[in-house]
Amino acid sequence: xxxxxxxxxxxxxxxWVRDEGNGIVTVGITEHAQDLLGDMxxxxxxxxxxxxxxxxxxxxxxxxxxxxxxYAPVTGEIVEVNEALEDAPELVNAEAYDGxxxxxxxxxxxxxxxxxxxxxxxxxxxxxx
Amino acid sequence: xxxxxxxHAKHLASGAKMVDFYGWEMPINYGSQIEEHNAVxxxxxxxxxxxxxxxxxxxNDAKAFLRHLVINxxxxxxxxxxxxxxxxxxxxxxxxxxxxxxFFTDTNYRLVVNSATxxxxxxxxxxxxxxxDLTITERPEFGxxxxxxxxxxxxxxxxxxxxxxxxxxxxxxxxxxQVGDLFIATTGYTGEDGYEIIVPDNAAxxxxxxxxxxxxxxxxxxxxxxxxxxAGMNLYGLDMDETVSPIAANMAWTISWxxxxxxxxxxxxxxxxxxxxxxxxxVGLILTEKGVLRSHQAVITxxxxxxxxxxxxxxxLGHSIALARVxxxxxxxxxxxxxxxxxxxxxxxxxxxxxxxxxxxx
Numbered sequence: 001x002x003x004x005x006x007x008x009x010x011x012x013x014x015x016w017v018r019d020e021g022n023g024i025v026t027v028g029i030t031e032h033a034q035d036l037l038g039d040m041x042x043x044x045x046x047x048x049x050x051x052x053x054x055x056x057x058x059x060x061x062x063x064x065x066x067x068x069x070x071y072a073p074v075t076g077e078i079v080e081v082n083e084a085l086e087d088a089p090e091l092v093n094a095e096a097y098d099g100x101x102x103x104x105x106x107x108x109x110x111x112x113x114x115x116x117x118x119x120x121x122x123x124x125x126x127x128x129x
Numbered sequence: 130x131x132x133x134x135x136x137h138a139k140h141l142a143s144g145a146k147m148v149d150f151y152g153w154e155m156p157i158n159y160g161s162q163i164e165e166h167n168a169v170x171x172x173x174x175x176x177x178x179x180x181x182x183x184x185x186x187x188x189n190d191a192k193a194f195l196r197h198l199v200i201n202x203x204x205x206x207x208x209x210x211x212x213x214x215x216x217x218x219x220x221x222x223x224x225x226x227x228x229x230x231x232f233f234t235d236t237n238y239r240l241v242v243n244s245a246t247x248x249x250x251x252x253x254x255x256x257x258x259x260x261x262d263l264t265i266t267e268r269p270e271f272g273x274x275x276x277x278x279x280x281x282x283x284x285x286x287x288x289x290x291x292x293x294x295x296x297x298x299x300x301x302x303x304x305x306x307q308v309g310d311l312f313i314a315t316t317g318y319t320g321e322d323g324y325e326i327i328v329p330d331n332a333a334x335x336x337x338x339x340x341x342x343x344x345x346x347x348x349x350x351x352x353x354x355x356x357x358x359x360a361g362m363n364l365y366g367l368d369m370d371e372t373v374s375p376i377a378a379n380m381a382w383t384i385s386w387x388x389x390x391x392x393x394x395x396x397x398x399x400x401x402x403x404x405x406x407x408x409x410x411x412v413g414l415i416l417t418e419k420g421v422l423r424s425h426q427a428v429i430t431x432x433x434x435x436x437x438x439x440x441x442x443x444x445x446l447g448h449s450i451a452l453a454r455v456x457x458x459x460x461x462x463x464x465x466x467x468x469x470x471x472x473x474x475x476x477x478x479x480x481x482x483x484x485x486x487x488x489x490x491x
Contacts (some may be wrong), residue, residue: 038351039163041442053460062421064162064442067470093161113180 002031005054005097009113010077010122011073014099017116025113027073028101029061029092032126037063040089046103053080054112059102061092070102074112080104133271134179135333143347151245153180155350162351166444169319169356170487174348175340176318179272180244183327184251185237188263192235198257199230200375200393202385204231212303212316215383216375223371224378224396226250227363229316231305239305239312241273241325243365248447253369257394271312272333276345277323277356279487284343285313285324288336297324311336318353318483325358358450359443361413361482367408368411368438368452377403377454379411379481409435412459413491414451414477420469422451422476429466429473432456437467445484452481 004010007018014033018026034040044060052058052072059070081103085091092100107113115127132153140147142362145156149308155164158165170172187197195203201215213431216224226246242250254265276285286294300306305314328336341347354364361379363369369378376384376399381419384399385391400482402408414437416422422440433457443450451467459465461480479491 038158039161041163041421045417062419064355064421066423090161090163097343 002035003097003117004030004032004119004123006119008097009073009116009118010125011071012122012125013071013073014126015071016074017073017113019113023107023110024104025107026072026101026104028096029070030122031096034093034096034100036067037061038093039063040063040092043085043089043092043102046078047086048078048081048104050078052076054103072105073116075107075108076105077108078103079106134177134250134275135330135488136177136179138339139334139337140177140339140343140347141241145349148350150180150350153244154182156256156347158220158349158351159347160347161354163444165348165352165357166344169321169348169352170348170445170484171278172346173276173278173284173323173344174346174352175277175281175337176275176348176353177272177337178275178325179333181272181273182239182242182244182247182250183268184242184254185266185268186240186254186263187237187266188261189236189371190263191238194258195230195238196391197393198254199228199302200395200399202228203230203232203238205385206230208304209233210304210306212305212314213301213383216369216378216380217253217429218375218393218395218398219253219369219371220394220398222374222395223367224365224373224375224380224401225253225371227365227369227380228422231314236460238314242380245366250282266331271327271329272330273325273327274333274337274340275317275319275323275325276340276470277317277319277321279322281321281323281345284340284345285326287343288339316363318360319356320362321487322355329361355441355444358439358441358452359445359484361452363411363452364439373454374399374402374408377410379452404458408457409454410457410459411452411454411481412461413466413483414440414453414467415446415474415479415483415491416449416451416467416474416476418448418474420449420474421447422467422469424453427468428453428455428476429468430455430459430463432458435459445487446489451476
């Protein structure tokens with residue numbers, strides 16, 4: 001059973017969301033997701049300044065196995081991306097919730113966080129896969 | 130019902146992620162396929178290849194039969210233990226399988242054929258053997274472990290008696306020798322030094338454990354695929370199949386045309402194809418920008434379109450590589466395009482071989 005931190009929120013498409021408290025959230029993919037994808041070799045990140053809508057495919061995680069779309073879990077503006085992934089894409093595998101974060105979004109509507117899954121709901125969602 | 134090799138429990142004990150490989154439950158990795166790949170290039174790694182099919186062909190007509198059955202010529206094998214790699218064709222000149230044949234005597238040969246093609250291969254061989262005085266004996270009571278990498282032979286030597294070491298020391302590539310219970314061959318699917326070792330089922334787990342204890346890294350099918358692709362070695366089912374000529378699969382070098390009266394299966398078709406000179410060819414492709422080339426992606430060239438047969442990320446080179454079937458006029462050094470997820474990316478054509486003994490070779 002993979003780790004699903006209780007303080008994070010989740011999308012059914014395997015993105016996790018951490019509320020940094022100032023209208024900004026950090027987004028990455030879960031341990032479950034990185035395990036399914038295998039060793040990461042390239043990550044195509046969105047550009048800082050991009051406007052994104054919840055549900056848009058805005059990022060691509062390319063593992064040895066396959067290229068997978070990653071979706072914006074919330075609507076807003078990309079304010080930062082994880083440059084470390086350029087040289088060390090394997091951080092997504094090794095530190096899915098930490099050094100492997102993908103991008104940060106300035107929220108357009110904080111209420112969107114309520115629509116995301118909590119840890120238990122995400123756990124149930126992946127058990128049914 | 131899935132088959133399990135004799136080493137199945139060992140894989141689980143090492144934390145392997147298991148997958149179904151054509152009816153066999155096999156390890157795809159033990160955590161990181163890239164780390165396993167690097168272990169083979171830099172040190173020593175090992176693969177459970179017990180699912181592969183070992184077939185002994187013995188009898189008065191063994192040699193004549195094999196000279197008819199496959200496109201390479203076993204008459205070239207004159208030293209006991211010497212082996213060759215060859216394709217086995219159907220009457221239409223398409224590849225039924227690729228395999229290795231070891232010579233012991235004119236009446237005793239050992240074949241190692243692919244796991245996924247086992248039933249098809251045995252049925253074909255048995256049918257073709259009609260009228261030949263020989264026996265075809267599958268040897269399912271053996272496991273097989275491939276130990277590969279610059280330190281592979283040294284690690285294996287630590288498990289051999291001084292007498293056994295004398296037998297294998299200095300053995301040239303593509304030889305096999307029986308030393309006690311072990312059949313040790315200087316073959317492999319990685320482009321590194323090393324052995325493929327046939328071991329009796331009841332000794333396999335112990336042998337694997339001893340290698341683990343010596344620090345040899347267990348490696349799964351994921352690493353096996355990136356290693357063989359870097360080495361430019363074909364994978365049956367992707368790089369060729371029954372609809373593909375060996376000429377179109379970088380296997381023309383395995384065709385022994387002389388003597389011209391050796392009537393091997395598919396010879397007529399190959400002769401026509403060679404004369405016509407219109408078969409496509411298998412080349413290498415390299416992509417130095419971000420992205421991973423994958424099987425079945427279209428290749429666009431000025432001479433017409435082709436297709437990637439095998440593609441992946443090369444951990445040793447740090448970028449993507451592929452084997453592709455393209456029109457014959459495409460040349461090494463040409464820049465062509467690959468259709469990747471709705472974009473066209475530029476790739477360079479190379480010979481179909483990328484890394485040998487840990488070094489870039491293109």
